[in-house]
Amino acid sequence: xxxxxxxxxxxxxxxxxxxxxxxxxxxxEGHIHALIGPNGAGKSTLINQLCGNLLPDGGKIMLGGHxxxxxxPAARVALGLGRTFQVTSLLGExxxxxxxxxxxxxxxxxNMRILDRxxxxxxxxxxTDELLAASxxxxxxxIVVDDLSHGERKQLELLVSLxxxxxxxxxxxxxxxxxxxxSQEMVEVLKTLRGKVTILLVEHDMDAVFALxxxxxxxxxGRIIMTGNAQEVSSSAEVREAYLGTEGEPx
Ligand SMILES: Nc1ncnc2c1ncn2[C@@H]1O[C@H](COP(=O)(O)OP(=O)(O)O)[C@@H](O)[C@H]1O
Ligand SMILES: [Mg+2]
Numbered sequence: 001x002x003x004x005x006x007x008x009x010x011x012x013x014x015x016x017x018x019x020x021x022x023x024x025x026x027x028x029e030g031h032i033h034a035l036i037g038p039n040g041a042g043k044s045t046l047i048n049q050l051c052g053n054l055l056p057d058g059g060k061i062m063l064g065g066h067x068x069x070x071x072x073p074a075a076r077v078a079l080g081l082g083r084t085f086q087v088t089s090l091l092g093e094x095x096x097x098x099x100x101x102x103x104x105x106x107x108x109x110x111n112m113r114i115l116d117r118x119x120x121x122x123x124x125x126x127x128t129d130e131l132l133a134a135s136x137x138x139x140x141x142x143i144v145v146d147d148l149s150h151g152e153r154k155q156l157e158l159l160v161s162l163x164x165x166x167x168x169x170x171x172x173x174x175x176x177x178x179x180x181x182x183s184q185e186m187v188e189v190l191k192t193l194r195g196k197v198t199i200l201l202v203e204h205d206m207d208a209v210f211a212l213x214x215x216x217x218x219x220x221x222g223r224i225i226m227t228g229n230a231q232e233v234s235s236s237a238e239v240r241e242a243y244l245g246t247e248g249e250p251x
Contacts, residue, residue, distance in 0.1 A: 005200070006024075010049060012054060019222050023046060036218055052068070080168060081168050090156060096156055097151075103160040137152060154182075155185070162197065173204060219232060
């Protein structure tokens with residue numbers, strides 16, 4: 001197995017609180033690796049350090065053999081790191097297909113200023129339509145973003161990120177705010193990505209985590225207390241105790 005992303009003894013402090021406490025973990029290429037833990041465990045803080053929104057106070061982060069610890073977010077994206085679910089970058093008055101076309105065009109390095117320029121590039125549209133064909137959103141390709149449901153927007157944000165062809169995707173709670181049916185559809189979409197892109201998934205929905213994850217790491221008070229498969233994690237007394245000591249429910 002090849003490690004594509006790893007942290008070594010990563011530390012992040014906020015005033016008196018150690019939000020990431022000596023976190024060492026490896027993300028193996030091709031895996032969907034879930035990160036779970038109670039509220040306040042430090043999951044978002046870890047993701048924010050991986051994508052470069054926060055700089056750690058100690059330790060290092062390696063991506064594909066590069067030390068990215070001190071790089072800014074854009075340099076990390078250039079090295080293959082993708083993420084979604086920050087502030088939306090979608091263009092509300094444009095269609096699903098146009099939004100995705102802009103993302104494909106941007107990755108190809110073409111001038112991304114003007115959509116009518118885009119219409120001239122059949123290679124861009126071909127790639128855009130291939131991405132759409134592999135997604136439930138393919139049925140909605142001519143709908144403008146403002147008319148999409150919340151779940152559809154989240155799917156489009158995911159597709160837009162994938163158009164950048166990242167090696168690793170960081171997903172911080174992609175099911176947040178979704179209804180049951182929408183969550184299930186998102187699980188199906190994420191399943192289609194297995195083996196194509198490596199994913200670090202922070203998620204509260206344990207059904208989704210167990211359906212998707214090859215490996216699960218459990219973070220409690222800034223520390224990874226165990227990493228294992230779904231069966232190992234769900235039967236661990238240590239994990240259960242950690243959750244009982246906090247909120248009772250794994251999330
Ligand atoms: N910018 C910040 N300033 C101060 N404290 C923060 C900041 N961000 C997060 N924290 C604290 O760090 C801890 C971890 O938070 P967070 O990473 O958001 O946890 P999670 O995503 O697992 O719920 C929490 O106690 C939180 O209050
Ligand atoms: Mg969080």
